[in-house]
Amino acid sequence: MYQSESVIRNHYNNINDWLDQMTSKVILEKNAEAETHFRNIGITFSTNNETARERIIPFDLIPRIFTYTEWLRLERGVIQRAKALNAFLADIYNQGEIIKANIIPKEIIYKKKSFEPSMFGFSPPRDIYSPIIGIDLVRTGPNDYFVLEDNCRTPSGVSYMLENREIMMRMFPDLFHNNRVTPIDDYPTRLLQTLMSLAPIKCENPEPVCVLLTPGPLNSAYYEHSFLSDQMGIEMVESTDLFVEGKYLYMKTVDGPKRVDVVYRRIDDEFLDPLCFNPQSVIGIPGIMDVYRTGGVNICSAPGAGIADDKAIYIYVPQMIKFYLGEQPILDNVETWNCEKEQELKYVLDNINELVVKEVDGSGGYGMLIGPKSSKSSIDEFKTKLSTNPKGYIAQPLLDLSFSPTLIKNQVEGRRVDLRPFCLIGEQAQLSSGGLTRVAMNEGSFVVNSSQGGGVKDTWVLAE
């Protein structure tokens, strides 16, 4: 919000005035109102904690604002990246040009668990493997954006993006009269159009039947699953609602079997088809992979799409952009040391006090070490881990994430934020006009993950 110590950036002036006229009583009331609203609509996430099975994510009232020009650059950068990631997937599951060109070593790809051998030689509709990509971005200076990670499987959080806006419009209508905020409520429609544009070859239906496949109510993103299917007007199914017969996929309805053309799956690869992946899995649709490979159904995202967001592959994304698109990357990667390489491991071990070390397969802010903020004993612990299993880790410098004004006990204070906008790729590629801003609610914290005390904010993109 601030340009320098005390100068407020232009586009935050309105917000500053608005904050000035709110008494702390009003703020308290509005906070309570938001919390009740989120509980009532059920936008909660499940935890294993028995006493509080359903938690809500803390919501901060102060929106985060992007100007039109700022967003334009992000939009181009994210779409570019999403295209390159899909091109990469199409390549490695077919010709493997990027390997032949010695840009990415083949071991890194083929030995990964997220690489799916059964996808070899098969091309999904429009060669789109990952139609919904969430890119996690951080900002360190006025024009310095970095990509922290890519999410090519089933990125979640879009329901928060939409609900945060809903609650803001409901509580502070005047804010929206005085600011020209680009609407985001067409996201579900665009998502459905994207899915329909990815119908399989054998689909004869001009309006393909799409379903959302959920693991069920115990999944932490279950609210999002039901929210999205409701908004799109498509069935939310569990795997027991689906079955395969004669090269097609059907759902069990009260009218009898109904053919399904596109499955927007929110379950992991290994639970898709017990015949193909995990034979122990009880949730899964036997034979769906066969139907998929013969063009009877499309599965979004494609099995094996996860290889593209692997932390070891991340390092190569800028090169992918040059290789497949012939363009310069618009958004930078964070400098990353691959501990698998001997020299880089040495550097990491020597400078571990300055670095953030992450597990290659970790997520949710767990299994990582923030060097400058850690005790000597946990640093030593990580040193041992690194030496015994170097290829399980990468390291990055600790980025000075941008601050965003946040209400803490009725006072405005700066807290670190990141951003996840959502990119859709089907017949066309497009970016949501906003995203999910996550905020580290604890003072001095760098961890924005909701599982570790992170909160969320409404994210505005101002119209031109």
Next chain:
Amino acid sequence: MLSRTAEYLYWISRYMERAETTARLLDVGYRMSLFPNPSGYNNEWESVLSAAGAIEGYKNKYDTIEQKNVEDYLFFDESNPSSVYNCILNARNNALVVRTSFTPESWLAINKTYQEILNLKKQKFTKSDLPDLTEWTIEQVNLFRGSLSSLLRNDGYNFLFLGLFIERADNSARLLDVKYFVLLPKPQYVGGNIDNMQWSILLRSLSSFRAFRWAYDGNITATKIADFLVLNNNCPRSLSFCIQNIVKHLTNLTCSPEKVGRIYNNLKDLNTKIQEEKIETIVEYGLHQFVTQFIRKISSVDNEIHKEFFN
């Protein structure tokens, strides 16, 4: 519509209806406890428990029948599958899965109820708080039912109402079964205090106390009450009204006419009989037998609905 969705919708309204029935029974028990207790008179809390189908479960848990325990068992107890708490919890868990199949208002109605009962459960209650709790429950169920009026009139709507009327038919019949002896003609007691009290229990628990007065002129007689609760099509809780509505929502289903036909065939005779029969004949034949048969029929229709649509 997914078979699973249909099943969940059906059960949501069954649970909400059951929550209301349980609350009404508690209310009746509460009223009775305020009246002087004639010697040799049945313990009303016991008949409340048996009407709620909870007598066995209760006796496994408690040795004596006491108001505080009955209240707790029927309202909050997690080990009683028909407690108001469990009904709301189950309805809410089902609604979570099928919220896409009804309106946001219906979801809100159920979820708010759930959030509130979680808070109620944490509070301490005294005996005199019971009317507030039962009133609250009835209000919540009415909110939910009201929200259904803005639903699309599709199969989902019909499954919701099938569930509602199957549950209500079953509840009304069970209540009649527990209290059928009150309605048998026993000239020596007519107008006596005990009978008055017993009738009022029946009518109140079926939320028909006031309505009965408006529906029938003259003296209250056992036959009139039986007629009202069994055969009167104006009474929204009578057996005949429930059957009529089950038939209506069943035949309104647009999916699978063969399945609808099969279930209808099973139901047809009962429906005809109940529409044509005179109450005197039923009482003469045996009200108890009639009600028992009715309960069995409803349960077989319920089984068929599960078999045909939800599998």
